[in-house]
Amino acid sequence: MIIKTNSDGFIHPGSSEVTPLRVYQRRRDLIRQLAGGAAGVALGSWAGNNASAQQSLPGKLAPLPNAKSAVAGAVTMEKVTDYKDATTYNNYYEFGTDKADPAKNAHTLKTSPWVVEVEGMVKKPAKYTLEDLLKLSAQEERIYRMRCVEGWSMVIPWVGYSLSELIKKVEPLGSAKYVEFITLADPKTMPFVGSRVLDWPYAEGLRMDEAMNPLALLSFGMYGEVLPNQNGAPVRMVLPWKYGFKSAKSLVKIRFTDKQPGTAWNKAAANEYGFFSNVNPDVDHPRWSQATERRIGEDGLFAKKRKTLLFNGYEQQVGQLYAGMDLKKLF
Numbered sequence: 187m188i189i190k191t192n193s194d195g196f197i198h199p200g201s202s203e204v205t206p207l208r209v210y211q212r213r214r215d216l217i218r219q220l221a222g223g224a225a226g227v228a229l230g231s232w233a234g235n236n237a238s239a240q241q242s243l244p245g246k247l248a249p250l251p252n253a254k255s256a257v258a259g260a261v262t263m264e265k266v267t268d269y270k271d272a273t274t275y276n277n278y279y280e281f282g283t284d285k286a287d288p289a290k291n292a293h294t295l296k297t298s299p300w301v302v303e304v305e306g307m308v309k310k311p312a313k314y315t316l317e318d319l320l321k322l323s324a325q326e327e328r329i330y331r332m333r334c335v336e337g338w339s340m341v342i343p344w345v346g347y348s349l350s351e352l353i354k355k356v357e358p359l360g361s362a363k364y365v366e367f368i369t370l371a372d373p374k375t376m377p378f379v380g381s382r383v384l385d386w387p388y389a390e391g392l393r394m395d396e397a398m399n400p401l402a403l404l405s406f407g408m409y410g411e412v413l414p415n416q417n418g419a420p421v422r423m424v425l426p427w428k429y430g431f432k433s434a435k436s437l438v439k440i441r442f443t444d445k446q447p448g449t450a451w452n453k454a455a456a457n458e459y460g461f462f463s464n465v466n467p468d469v470d471h472p473r474w475s476q477a478t479e480r481r482i483g484e485d486g487l488f489a490k491k492r493k494t495l496l497f498n499g500y501e502q503q504v505g506q507l508y509a510g511m512d513l514k515k516l517f
Contacts, residue, residue, distance in 0.1 A: 260328045260401065262499070267340040269409050271483040276416050277334055278435060279383055280369075280376035287378075288416035294375045295436070297420040306442035307362035310355070316420055320406065322355060323347035327410065328403065333465055333498055334430030337491075338480045344424050345407030348400045358394070358442050365397040366390070366447035367423060368439035384450045390423070390434040391447035391461070393507075401426060401503055427497040427504045429463045460517035464508070467494035469517045 278288035281295075302319065305311045326347055333339040353365070371387030373379045379386050396402060403424040406413060413419040418435025425433050431451050441447075451459035458472050467477040478491035497504050508516075 260330070260503075262329050262331055262341065264329075264331065264341045265484070266329065266343060266409075267481075268483050272340055272342055272408070273414050273416060275338075275482055277430060278416055278418070279381075280371070280379050280386075280388065280436075281416065282378055283383060289414075291377055292415035294377070295370075295415040295419065296375055297415065297436075300420050300438075302421060302437050303439045304352070304356050304441075305439065306366075307359040307444060308442050309357035309359065312356060314352075316406070319352070319404070319421060323351040330403070330424060330426040331498055332424065332426055332430060332433070333479060333494075337474065337476060337478065337494075338482050339492075339498075340482050342408050343410070344403055344405045345410060346403045346405035346424065349402045349404045349423070350398045350400065352404060352440070353398060356442075361444050362442040363394055363444050364442070364446055365392050365394060366439075366441040366443055367392075367434040367437055368441065369434050370436040370438050383454070385453050387438075388434060388450045389447060390432055390449050392425075392432075393446075395507055396425075396504075399504055399507065401500060427465060427500040429465060431459070432463050462508075462513075462516055464513065464517070465494065465498040466496055466513055466517065468496075469514055 274289045275285045276288040277285070278292065281288040281291040298316075300316050301313050303311075303313045327343055327345050329341065329343050331339060331341050349365075367390045369388040369390075370376070371379045392402065403426075405418075405422050405424045406420065408414075408417060413422065418433075421437050422435040423433045423437065432449075446461060449459075449461060451463075452461055465476075470476055477494055479494050480489075480491050495501075
């Protein structure tokens with residue numbers, strides 16, 4: 187992975203270096219469309235292609251050129267996880283509990299048309315189509331380290347923008363303290379919805395200050411392309427300082443509330459999965475240590491694991507959110 191430093195002083199991942207050359211060439215037309223404001227054209231191509239291209243790069247969504255990360259330290263120079271690994275080793279229980287199940291089963295998910303409803307303690311509740319959401323902010327490409335609770339991790343270049351852009355648009359009331367995320371739960375297209383593993387629909391939540399942090403990303407793509415179904419299409423959260431299950435996929439509702447929302451894994455096993463679920467090497471899961479991790483695609487079965495970093499290495503960006511808190515008790 188090559189990281190370019192431009193004359194403006196910002197660090198930008200080179201598009202052709204994050205994705206294969208053939209993909210880079212294929213998306214040039216779309217870049218011009220997005221830069222010219224033709225979001226509707228882009229989304230039309232996106233919807234038509236996403237249903238049939240689950241095992242290869244969809245190739246229909248691209249970040250705007252020269253996009254800048256909104257927060258210092260968002261870019262990492264670590265090697266990017268191979269696209270195949272990132273799209274075939276997933277947690278998405280609506281499509282199965284085995285890591286390979288989502289890639290096999292998520293082709294049934296219908297991502298167009300799609301609406302995300304924003305409700306609760308806001309001055310401007312609204313229903314947003316994907317086109318509406320894309321118009322809220324210039325897209326930007328960031329490189330994040332994303333980790334899941336089992337102790338494995340990936341480095342994925344996400345495409346999206348800070349959730350704070352949407353939050354500012356809907357104008358939360360002063361009494362709103364939390365943001366709840368509700369995901370699609372359609373038993374017709376999601377074969378494991380209704381299973382006893384979790385309470386459906388899958389729900390997650392953040393404290394308001396967490397949701398406003400620039401690292402809280404509303405994501406529409408990865409590797410410069412539209413999100414594959416198994417990775418949470420067509421829009422999802424990405425919270426790189428928290429364990430992976432906090433990043434809700436296939437969002438259909440965002441609700442502002444004054445009460446801490448119940449979240450899927452916390453309701454299933456509160457002693458194992460706390461509300462905050464920040465990456466913390468000093469807080470073990472009751473059934474395994476979280477002091478080390480395994481990077482998917484790099485480590486063999488007997489290879490030495492990596493040391494887990496507090497807040498997944500983003501302590502400088504998010505550590506102030508938890509000043510004075512007992513992170514072992516409020517895990």
